[in-house]
Amino acid sequence: MHTFALTKADDPEKAIAAHASDEKLAFIAGGTDLLGLMKDRAALPTRLLDINGLPDMARIEPLEDGGLHIGALARMSDIAAHMEVRRRFPVIAESLLFAASGQLRNMASIGGNLLQRTRCAYFRDDDAPPCNKRSPGSGCSALHGLNRNHAIFGWSNDCVATHPSDVAVAFAALDATVVVRGVGGVRPIPFADFYRLPGSTPERDNVLSRGDLIVAVEVPARVEGRASHYLKVRDRQSYEFALVSVAVAVAVAGRHIRSARLAMGGVAPKPWRLADAEIALRGVSLDEVDALRSAIARSFVAARPLEHNAFKVELAERAVLRALQVAGGRQ
Amino acid sequence: MSNGKGGLGDGVIAVTLAVNGHVRRLAVEPRTTLLDALREELALTGTKKGCDRGECGACTVYVGGRRVLSCMTLAAMQDGREVTTIEGLERDGVLNSLQAAFVEHDGFQCGFCTSGQIMSGVAVIEEAAAGWPSAATADVAKPFSLSDLSDGEIRERMSGNLCRCACYPNIVDAIADAAKRR
Numbered sequence: 102m103h104t105f106a107l108t109k110a111d112d113p114e115k116a117i118a119a120h121a122s123d124e125k126l127a128f129i130a131g132g133t134d135l136l137g138l139m140k141d142r143a144a145l146p147t148r149l150l151d152i153n154g155l156p157d158m159a160r161i162e163p164l165e166d167g168g169l170h171i172g173a174l175a176r177m178s179d180i181a182a183h184m185e186v187r188r189r190f191p192v193i194a195e196s197l198l199f200a201a202s203g204q205l206r207n208m209a210s211i212g213g214n215l216l217q218r219t220r221c222a223y224f225r226d227d228d229a230p231p232c233n234k235r236s237p238g239s240g241c242s243a244l245h246g247l248n249r250n251h252a253i254f255g256w257s258n259d260c261v262a263t264h265p266s267d268v269a270v271a272f273a274a275l276d277a278t279v280v281v282r283g284v285g286g287v288r289p290i291p292f293a294d295f296y297r298l299p300g301s302t303p304e305r306d307n308v309l310s311r312g313d314l315i316v317a318v319e320v321p322a323r324v325e326g327r328a329s330h331y332l333k334v335r336d337r338q339s340y341e342f343a344l345v346s347v348a349v350a351v352a353v354a355g356r357h358i359r360s361a362r363l364a365m366g367g368v369a370p371k372p373w374r375l376a377d378a379e380i381a382l383r384g385v386s387l388d389e390v391d392a393l394r395s396a397i398a399r400s401f402v403a404a405r406p407l408e409h410n411a412f413k414v415e416l417a418e419r420a421v422l423r424a425l426q427v428a429g430g431r432q
Numbered sequence: 433m434s435n436g437k438g439g440l441g442d443g444v445i446a447v448t449l450a451v452n453g454h455v456r457r458l459a460v461e462p463r464t465t466l467l468d469a470l471r472e473e474l475a476l477t478g479t480k481k482g483c484d485r486g487e488c489g490a491c492t493v494y495v496g497g498r499r500v501l502s503c504m505t506l507a508a509m510q511d512g513r514e515v516t517t518i519e520g521l522e523r524d525g526v527l528n529s530l531q532a533a534f535v536e537h538d539g540f541q542c543g544f545c546t547s548g549q550i551m552s553g554v555a556v557i558e559e560a561a562a563g564w565p566s567a568a569t570a571d572v573a574k575p576f577s578l579s580d581l582s583d584g585e586i587r588e589r590m591s592g593n594l595c596r597c598a599c600y601p602n603i604v605d606a607i608a609d610a611a612k613r614r
Binding site for chain 1: 443461462463465484485486489492498499500501504505506552555556559562563565566567569571572573575587588589590591592
């Protein structure tokens with residue numbers, strides 16, 4: 102690794118001010134993505150500010166109204182093991198457990214999880230082939246290169262990478278809120294507004310600015326929470342990023358869907374809500390497989406696969422169907 | 433904000449770790465990983481460097497009693513913490529029960545991944561006993577207990593430890609055996 106300075110933050114206000122005034126400073130919590138990026142020279146901060154000592158940021162609190170407060174420094178494994186998280190939102194616990202390994206889950210913070218960078222092999226390559234995310238203006242090697250793992254929605258000619266987080270997909274399905282503290286104070290950012298599509302500026306993954314610190318994720322109470330499921334399809338059965346994944350949460354009356362929340366991973370530069378399918382699924386019986394299939398297909402009319410990933414369209418549609426059936430069975 | 437304890441020259445940080453029950457003081461550069469500090473500064477070479485990218489699990493140690501990858505954390509970030517390595521697993525010359533089970537079940541060939549496998553395996557048993565579910569658990573909303581630790585559960589929970597010799601079946605047998613004896 103390159104050389105850098107390391108200091109410990111004990112006061113959030115000072116930490117935020119330091120981050121706002123030094124564009125070469127990076128916060129570090131679990132470090133499981135940042136240190137990998139630094140070893141691959143995809144991130145070259147000159148100063149790391151260790152935020153693990155900031156007060157009251159690791160709390161996992163089930164709220165009285167049925168929601169959930171998750172401090173940004175809470176570790177993936179602690180959230181996944183929390184009995185009330187598992188009861189209220191199985192999709193959150195499952196999405197965490199299907200990610201990374203036991204060791205990494207003990208280290209990685211939930212704030213950092215949301216900020217992990219793409220696993221696009223061109224972006225991570227320390228030989229630095231053209232990549233607009235890594236080196237703006239250099240081009241996209243994946244657009245006409247090996248793009249089997251890349252996006253089928255939301256990509257631009259400047260970047261076709263997908264976002265790697267699993268739990269972000271669950272949070273997107275549940276319309277969670279990212280609580281951010283910046284120079285101007287604390288502001289809630291709805292999950293739907295948190296990530297950016299690449300457009301012509303793929304170097305920016307999200308809407309955060311210098312001086313912004315994620316302090317928590319808040320999940321509101323959802324009638325669909327209990328009947329929820331995360332399904333992840335990968336080249337290996339374990340310890341691998343998603344080809345496609347889906348977070349599903351449903352509320353049913355009898356066997357008929359009253360409300361469905363659907364989001365996908367592995368298909369877009371951000372967690373991808375299937376809004377058209379959610380509308381079309383209302384009133385459909387979980388036993389009418391053909392009707393479920395055609396409702397789900399509404400969200401894939403707009404899919405734009407690349408040269409090597411057309412298989413993701415059918416794989417994604419089938420994954421949604423299966424996840425919906427599993428979640429529906431959890432009423 | 434406090435700087436790393438100074439007085440050691442530019443950029444060098446004084447770090448105190450409780451390693452295998454002994455207080456160890458060392459001076460490291462900020463970029464020194466916990467793995468490199470253990471191997472290069474403290475000569476605890478039982479912990480192995482495989483990929484150095486958090487992918488193989490060979491560098492697994494415990495910090496504060498939890499299994500972590502020592503290649504993916506900085507030594508200076510663990511100042512004041514308790515660290516356990518494979519050298520700290522035996523007690524007065526008596527092997528930990530999983531170490532003994534690895535010998536009994538022939539859980540290794542070349543041995544390079546073995547310390548990471550054993551560190552992870554001991555933690556897998558403790559995590560299951562603490563009620564942690566895994567991706568192999570059918571219904572995470574139900575409580576989990578050590579008796580639910582099937583071979584499929586062990587394989588899933590050990591997926592962060594790669595074995596190039598592919599001793600996986602014997603590793604699973606050794607962990608299942610040690611879990612029963614717990």
